[in-house]
Amino acid sequence: MKFFIDTADLDEIAEAKGWGCLAGVTTNPTLYAKTGGKLQDFEPHMLKIAKLCEGLPVSAESTATDTEGMIEEGKRLAALAPNIVVKLPVCEAGLAACRALADAGIRVNMTLVFSAAQALLAANAGARYISPFVGRFDDIAEDGISQLGDVIACIGNYDWSGKNVDGEVEIITASVRTPNHVVQAALMGADIATVPMAALKKCVRHPLTDQGLASFEADWAKVVAGA
Template sequence: MKFFIDTADLDEIKEAKGWGVLAGVTTNPSLYMKVGGKLADFEDHMVKIAHLCDGLPVSAESTAKSAEDMIVEGRHLSSLAPNIVVKLPICAESLAATRRLSEEGVRINMTLVFSAPQALLAANAGARYISPFVGRFDDIGEDGIDELSTVIQCIENYSWDKNVDHEVEIITASVRTPNHVTQAALLGADIATVPFGALKKCLAHPLTQQGLERFEADWEKVKGA
């Protein structure tokens, strides 16, 4: 399973990339707002992320409402850098836009997916990536991992179908915990897009820290002998 980082923060992207594990970046309007983003600087910021990622896929989300406007904005966003993927929220308008854009070679990340039927529609429309959300199910007392399992199985069952003649990858989104990452990997999700805070939690374990402290203490004894 590949790791994307879910952020618009350049410093977080640089640090995660420095770990040698980063396979892509996803952004959205909320993440851009969190870093103090301004409308006038949005495109420049996406280009900075794209260049920083050295060809790795970077999802930039369209805020257009109609299919035609999504097509226009999608073409423009994808022209900013060759590794920019256009992110669209699942709806009737975005399905129509995805069909047109995918036929033109524009990669689409269909986001805000919460059901298998939505995922299947996105795949058939031509989406390159499909982003089912996990954590938001947990927020309302439902099992996000169970829903993710259903999406993965449905896409895998029909990925060979003549109507889905392109590669489709499942991006596990709305990841909150290392357990979300573990369960997504066990289910065979292609990608987990993880906020930097959750990514750091994946790296940490109390027994690892305990072991390091013991090794350091023992080495100090060796040095003093």
């Protein structure tokens, strides 16, 4: 399973990329707002991310609410850099825009997916990536991992050749809160997990690793002291 980072923060992206295991970036209006970015700087900021992650897919989300607006903004975003993927919400307008963008050879990440039915519609509309949310189900005491499993199974049942520019659909596990979400998604065969920096760092850490490192350092200090 590939790791994307879910952020619009350039420093976080650079740090995660430096670990050598980053395969892409996803952003959304909320994440951009957290950087303190201004409206006029949105597209230049997406371009900065795309250049920082050259060769890796970077999802930039349209903020339009109607089909024509999504198509227009999507084409503009896709023209910024070859690795930018247009992110659209799964809704009537989003599905129609997805089809138009896919027909124009533009990769689309369909987001805010909460059911297998929505995922199937998105794939048929030409989505290159589908982002089912996990953590938000937990927020309402429902099982997001189970819903993710349904999406993976349904999408995996079919050949999506001819539906989008690459002829394949990848599942991006989104709204990831914990390392357990990552592990469960991988066990189910999700293609990608997009993870915020805080959760990504939790995936790196383990108390037994910390204990082992402390022990090694203490033992080596004794060796140095006796030299």
